[in-house]
Amino acid sequence: MVRVRFAPSPTGYLHVGGARTALFNWLFARHSGGTFVLRIEDTDRERSTDEAIEQIVASLRWLGLDWDEYYRQAERHERHLDAAESLLRAGLVYEKDGAWWFRVPEAGDTVVHDELVGDVRFDNEQLKDFVIRRSDGTFVYNFVVVVDDVDMGITHVIRGDEHLNNTPKQIRIYQALGHPLPLFYHLPMILGADRGKLSKRHGATSVLEYRDRGILPDALVNFLVRLGWAYGDEEVFSREDLVRLFALEGLNKSAAVFEDAKLLWLNQQHMKRADLGFLLDRVEPLVLARARVTPEMWSAADRDRLAVGAHLLRDRAKTLADLATTMEMLFPLPVEREADAAAAPSTAERRTLIALADAIEPLTPGSPEEIERAVRATLDREGVTLKDAAHSCRLAVTGRKVGPGLFEILSAVGPRLVAERLRNAAEGNAT
């Protein structure tokens, strides 16, 4: 039975590196029908905060990584003490300066059998004796991590490779506790664009920042899993695909650079595939956050019309934030023209806009075909080609120089609002 864990220390927000570690553990557990444990490593009272725990939990929830068991290490002090005392009684631990020290034999070496990087040999002289219990009575990481992994029956330890050098120490503790070793997998790091440690100056590192930028959780998951894992030539994976296909054997052992470009592309792919209702629910808070569309306006809008609009607009959006911005054109708000859009329409253009407004206003909503017929007939009558009229018409109705097909977007905005905006543009009004 597979039992794995993600064990963050609550000293800050969940960054994308930690998220990927959590993801690999979760995928492996779900793929194999095993158990995924979330264990908060809050033994460092000085630096651990409840706020950080809340952030980590919120991040994992948003990513859709659900856990089967939850522990807080600080609550397991009695158990840690029991284990330490048993080692003390056995003479494997001694006390010095108020701290408890774990004895490591000076001769020989300790080999870490890592499933990813292979056998790594450490000379015991490098290990030396180390503290497992501080003089203030609290326990240190290298000790509690083993006690907890043993107690929780962890079968596969999948973690960042910054822990590889700690592993021989932990192996000595497993042995002292008389417990067989789990399988170890030390994952390579995620790097910034300069191949240095990923940090703030490389851009967003917090999972929640990606949520706020309008990235879909499935897209971030897809992106993170591809940093170190591949399945042939496939690039776009749904969550279900990943659970079905994921295998630890496919994991890479070299570090990967985190680059936004492909994440954005993947996000677009996931947005294109998303259910429209799901997409609307996700984009709603971002639209409302912009504070132009009010909650009343959102709920008053016809949901089918919004869905059609979102469908048209999403092909041009890399993120939900992009989509939220352009979706404002579907609401009864003043049209906001792009900064570099053309100046006021010419006299001939005004004439055409008015004619189009007259033709479109009485139409029934929801029929792009009907609008197309009306627009084409009007333009024929005015002696204007579609090519010439489309730009000023689109600009008048959407405020943008580019966008979805003219008839589709006119239909999605709706005849009455279209007519109003065409007339406003013809009159040179701001609204």
Added chain:
RNA sequence: GGUCCCGUCGUCUAGCGGCCUAGGAUAUCGGGCUCUCAUCCCGGGGACACGGGUUCGAAUCCCGUCGGGACCGCCA
């Protein structure tokens, strides 16, 4: 400094001794479609860090060099 890990197009990767004049994706450039942009389709340029071995044959195995990173705490 010591110990350890890693090294294929700018980036993510496929490759696990012959299928590789190295494949895919992204980014970039060019073309097509079109009312615009995007999507989409077609095409271009772009990599096995370097040097030695082993082998009939190496991106793949071994050694060295160089480069990058991690850890060396009574932090996790």
